[in-house]
Amino acid sequence: MKNVGSAMLPKELNSNLENQDQEAISSAxxxxxxxxxxxxxxxxxxxxxxxxxxxxxxEILSVEEAIKNFPEVKEYYGKNFKLLNREFPxxxxxxxxxxxxxxxxxxxxxxxxxxxxxxxxxxxxxNLIIVEEGAKVYLITGCTATKSADEAFHLGxxxxxxxxxxYLNFTMIHSWKExxxxxxxxxxxIEEKGSFISNYISLKPVKDxxxxxxxxxxxxxxxxxxxxxxxxxxxTLQDIGSRVILKAEQTQAExxxxxxxxxxxxxxxxxxxxxxxxxxxHLECRGLILSERGTxxxxxxxxxxxxxxxxxxxxxxxxxxxxxxxxxxSRGFSKQQAQSIIVRGFMDIDxxxxxxxxRKEISLLEEKTLKLGF
Amino acid sequence: MLEIKNLxxxxxxxxxxxxxxxxxxxGQVMVLFGPNGSGKSTLxxxxxxxSGYEKxxxxxxxxxxxxxxxxxxxxxxxxxxMMYQNPPKVRGVKLLEVAQFLSKDKKNxxxxxxxxxxxxxxxREINLGFSGGEIKRAELFQILLQDPELLFLDEPESGVxxxxxxxxxxxxxxxxxxxxxxxxxxTHTGYILDYIKADSGCVMIEGRLWCMGSPKxxxxxxxxxxxxKCRVCHAPERIE
Numbered sequence: 001m002k003n004v005g006s007a008m009l010p011k012e013l014n015s016n017l018e019n020q021d022q023e024a025i026s027s028a029x030x031x032x033x034x035x036x037x038x039x040x041x042x043x044x045x046x047x048x049x050x051x052x053x054x055x056x057x058x059e060i061l062s063v064e065e066a067i068k069n070f071p072e073v074k075e076y077y078g079k080n081f082k083l084l085n086r087e088f089p090x091x092x093x094x095x096x097x098x099x100x101x102x103x104x105x106x107x108x109x110x111x112x113x114x115x116x117x118x119x120x121x122x123x124x125x126x127n128l129i130i131v132e133e134g135a136k137v138y139l140i141t142g143c144t145a146t147k148s149a150d151e152a153f154h155l156g157x158x159x160x161x162x163x164x165x166x167y168l169n170f171t172m173i174h175s176w177k178e179x180x181x182x183x184x185x186x187x188x189x190i191e192e193k194g195s196f197i198s199n200y201i202s203l204k205p206v207k208d209x210x211x212x213x214x215x216x217x218x219x220x221x222x223x224x225x226x227x228x229x230x231x232x233x234x235x236t237l238q239d240i241g242s243r244v245i246l247k248a249e250q251t252q253a254e255x256x257x258x259x260x261x262x263x264x265x266x267x268x269x270x271x272x273x274x275x276x277x278x279x280x281x282h283l284e285c286r287g288l289i290l291s292e293r294g295t296x297x298x299x300x301x302x303x304x305x306x307x308x309x310x311x312x313x314x315x316x317x318x319x320x321x322x323x324x325x326x327x328x329x330s331r332g333f334s335k336q337q338a339q340s341i342i343v344r345g346f347m348d349i350d351x352x353x354x355x356x357x358x359r360k361e362i363s364l365l366e367e368k369t370l371k372l373g374f
Numbered sequence: 375m376l377e378i379k380n381l382x383x384x385x386x387x388x389x390x391x392x393x394x395x396x397x398x399x400x401g402q403v404m405v406l407f408g409p410n411g412s413g414k415s416t417l418x419x420x421x422x423x424x425s426g427y428e429k430x431x432x433x434x435x436x437x438x439x440x441x442x443x444x445x446x447x448x449x450x451x452x453x454x455x456m457m458y459q460n461p462p463k464v465r466g467v468k469l470l471e472v473a474q475f476l477s478k479d480k481k482n483x484x485x486x487x488x489x490x491x492x493x494x495x496x497x498r499e500i501n502l503g504f505s506g507g508e509i510k511r512a513e514l515f516q517i518l519l520q521d522p523e524l525l526f527l528d529e530p531e532s533g534v535x536x537x538x539x540x541x542x543x544x545x546x547x548x549x550x551x552x553x554x555x556x557x558x559x560x561t562h563t564g565y566i567l568d569y570i571k572a573d574s575g576c577v578m579i580e581g582r583l584w585c586m587g588s589p590k591x592x593x594x595x596x597x598x599x600x601x602x603k604c605r606v607c608h609a610p611e612r613i614e
Contacts, residue, residue: 323462326424329446330456331472331516345466345499 028142041112046093057104066097080187095125109138116145131166160188176206192219199352205233217251234263241269261294274304283313381432408578455522470496476519506533543569
């Protein structure tokens with residue numbers, strides 16, 4: 001691991017950034033001005049470029065430095081993987097550490113950006129996010145690549161810890177390009193009455209993504225929600241799933257995804273596992289195929305060891321109804337505009353549980369990206 | 375304004391309309407009567423340019439221009455507009471989005487939605503969970519914002535209670551007369567005629583037009599004697 005101190009870092013997130021960096025970072029939902037954020041983190045390839053917290057309730061720094069400075073952090077590193085008896089890559093460099101203090105509500109989102117910049121670079125990070133008891137926080141992570149990062153690779157390990165009564169609303173925006181390979185690995189651990197909300201948005205081309213984030217509802221009344229909007233471009237593969245293990249009683253989970261294929265392949269997985277009684281869980285996947293070469297495969301899975309559970313799923317895949325297109329054309333929309341407005345409606349950001357502070361931004365970002373996509 | 379000459383149309387190789395001749399002049403409101411399945415909606419959808427309606431012969435001329443090769447939106451830009459009998463549900467697209475596309479006048483959108491009791495529907499997906507009356511009012515709302523020169527109204531009163539027919543009929547008549555618009559209105563109940571003053575009427579039976587005349591007289595005849603009688607009665611006058 002590499003130690004990175006803050007002494008050498010620029011004062012502003014926006015300092016020392018090339019135009020192509022700024023463009024890529026903005027496309028992933030990051031506010032370069034920091035005005036609408038309370039803490040920021042930026043890593044370019046393996047270099048920690050910036051971190052700053054504007055609130056005493058938030059600690060944000062590189063994971064290496066956090067382990068060095070705070071002895072208790074070491075206990076968290078790899079803890080969720082051990083819990084599930086899973087191994088994880090140890091050859092990581094960098095990643096962010098974020099901790100929100102007990103009973104504190106962070107009014108503005110925290111932002112973290114992982115940027116790929118060098119051709120062929122293999123970025124491997126390990127992030128730790130700790131929401132202490134009763135704390136409430138919004139986190140937006142933008143993962144992106146500049147034009148120069150041809151054939152690059154991103155591995156992002158994230159471990160989330162939501163302590164008793166804590167609330168973490170995590171929005172991840174993937175804004176890659178057509179030759180990038182991506183492997184995120186995430187596990188969230190949620191204690192009693194804690195909530196973990198994950199909003200995932202991937203609208204730009206990417207060569208290949210495989211991810212299957214898992215949330216463990218470890219104690220009673222915990223809740224997890226995975227919401228995804230996925231747009232697939234020709235010659236790409238997005239194998240994207242979400243899993244919730246409902247270990248304790250009275251826990252709740254929801255997995256909702258909207259997938260649109262413009263010619264690529266999407267595998268939309270979902271797995272709900274009830275390991276206790278009186279749980280409630282729902283899985284919903286809807287897909288729209290707009291190209292004859294597109295593929296969407298929905299694989300919903302539900303498991304229960306108990307009788308007293310309420311679990312459901314629904315999945316639907318289809319094309320846009322010609323009648324709907326012609327209806328809009330009869331109002332004066334061109335065929336392309338009609339298709340675009342239907343797809344934008346289908347990729348409704350209302351399925352995400354976005355905080356008000358991010359809603360408008362994400363909506364504009366989605367509109368801009370979808371406009372370019374058609 | 376609209377001239378249809380010797381138009382024959384098939385759907386999946388089955389002839390639905392045969393040798394239709396029709397003319398609607400600028401500012402004229404015409405009513406098209408006919409039993410269910412007689413081809414009335416097919417005529418409107420063919421003129422609008424919808425897919426699946428194959429023109430076998432004839433010409434459709436609008437404002438002096440043959441519109442056969444135009445797409446739906448090009449016909450709309452030229453001045454055609456249609457209020458559907460059974461519009462589709464458009465998931466993901468809010469009524470307000472279409473309204474804002476049709477009119478840049480925010481005040482107009484607000485006032486018209488208020489008038490048609492659709493204010494709460496503006497942020498809902500088009501026709502999803504709408505009642506029969508709400509669907510018709512939403513259609514009328516859009517067509518009025520669209521403001522075409524020639525309106526096709528496909529059974530505006532079907533599935534609508536009397537209160538809604540009165541509201542919609544009043545607004546429509548006012549609009550048509552004040553703006554000197556042309557319209558072709560399909561009806562088989564004729565209720566809408568209590569509110570809209572039509573200039574002429576004709577009857578379609580089994581894909582053919584059978585007569586042209588005073589809408590009130592035709593409707594009275596249909597009401598008393600039915601469409602079969604109408605065919606016998608008007609047989610010599612069949613329009614060809």
